Amino acid sequence: MANNIKDIFLLILVSLLFGVCRVFLVGDIPFIKQPPKLISNDELVNTQLDAPKVVTISQCKEMFDQKSAFFIDARDSMVYDEGHILGAINIHFESNDDDQILSRLEGVEENDFLIIYCSGGDCDLSEELGNHLFEYLGYRNILLYEGGFPEWKENGYEISSRK
Amino acid sequence: MRVDSPNGKKMDMKSVLESRYLNYIIRLIMGIVFIYASYSKILDPVAFSSNIHNYGVTPVYIENLIAIVLPWLELFIGLGLITGIKYRASIDISIYLMWAFIILISQAYLRGKSIDCGCFMNDISPSDAAEKRFDMLKRIFEDIIFLIMLYKLKYDANNKKSH
Incomplete structure (x- = not known):
């Protein structure tokens, strides 16, 4: 079970790395989405x-x-x-x-x-x-x-x- | 119920369910489902982020982060199910994801919200609303079938039959 959790985290970590690399390479989406702000x-x-x-x-x-x-x-x-x-x-x-x-x-x-x-x-x-x-x-x-x-x-x- | 096995011998239903071939077919189907689902999301995370927003349950700030990471996770678990690499972790993550999808679509359905457009059913015409409701029910049903298939893989993996 402990090994399984380690593998689950490993898969999530690898996915995170690929996702981050993709954003840096393509640059089409910011990491944090901002909700629309109130206009003054x-x-x-x-x-x-x-x-x-x-x-x-x-x-x-x-x-x-x-x-x-x-x-x-x-x-x-x-x-x-x-x-x-x-x-x-x-x-x-x-x-x-x-x-x-x-x-x-x-x-x-x-x-x-x-x-x-x-x-x-x-x-x-x-x-x-x-x-x-x-x-x-x-x-x-x-x-x-x-x-x-x-x-x-x-x-x-x-x-x-x-x- | 009796069916023909690949080597021509007659098999009963119990044998079919315990057959390795059935597990390979399920692994292939689920692997393709996850890889196919990840493909368009990896190419267009902005659209996927907007889809996540349509469920109306996540804070806006983390929607892009989910849209950046989740498609890669789907790709890797899809590959894991087919190739057998990090197999048990792939099954566990698939099951968590499938439960999450079922709960997310169900809550939207119960709130009268379409996950397709993010709109409420009373903002669209009755025929559109009926169509969208039907699509959501269909997706919940599909995901339940997938979940049953994944639990079979998990059960057999725990009993070391399939892997």
């Missing part, structure tokens, strides 16, 4: 962010009122139809390829602020879409609204539905 009010100017950042509901509402950001609903179109933030563009990452995403974002400039939301809580759709837009499609000012549609609706802010 100073950063909410027309600049280029270094990564997608998180916005609070008050910052969202301010940008909504000033029409200084595009809102993107990352949920499925059926759920979107039941209710969404007024004026939000629906992009469900899974069911749209890059061309379809770009066509939905026609008129949106690379430096425009895009506030992406989904259902709040553990919902990852907004983060996945945000990372994709930031890393592969060149949009530089991605903001993630983690409270999502439920929080926006609870606060009695402007919503719209197609039903």
Whole structure:
């Protein structure tokens, strides 16, 4: 049994070594993943962010009122139809390829602020879409609204539905 | 139940289960399963890190580290099962991993979360949700079958029948 544990650790150690060597050789992934950070009010100017950042509901509402950001609903179109933030563009990452995403974002400039939301809580759709837009499609000012549609609706802010 | 053995003699079910050939087949199958699973993850750890995130149980900070090390571990235990090098350690790690996969997929299923998109089932259309639920059940079922096969290898290894 003792030998077995030694072998288990040996296999894990060898895997760690290979993994680390691969990262140093290819360099496509950092060892530690950082969760998106909260954006400060100073950063909410027309600049280029270094990564997608998180916005609070008050910052969202301010940008909504000033029409200084595009809102993107990352949920499925059926759920979107039941209710969404007024004026939000629906992009469900899974069911749209890059061309379809770009066509939905026609008129949106690379430096425009895009506030992406989904259902709040553990919902990852907004983060996945945000990372994709930031890393592969060149949009530089991605903001993630983690409270999502439920929080926006609870606060009695402007919503719209197609039903 | 009686079946033909490779040398033409009739064998009963007990003999089949105790046969070395069956263990070699299981080792080959499980080895290929692990090596195949590791291949795309080694090539694209960023996507794998995102998949880990979809389970919604790990701290964000360690997701990349798991994505960097785990695929190599899968590769080495796959090779270990086929070649017999560090065989018992490979079986033990395979069993731990298989239990982990079953528990992780089951908890996501029970929480109504898809491990495919990281989204909650109520954020996607009912037909998509049904499809994703079915896929998760299928994966749990597959992993249970793999687990039974691995326990057979472990049992025989402990009784020195297969190795």
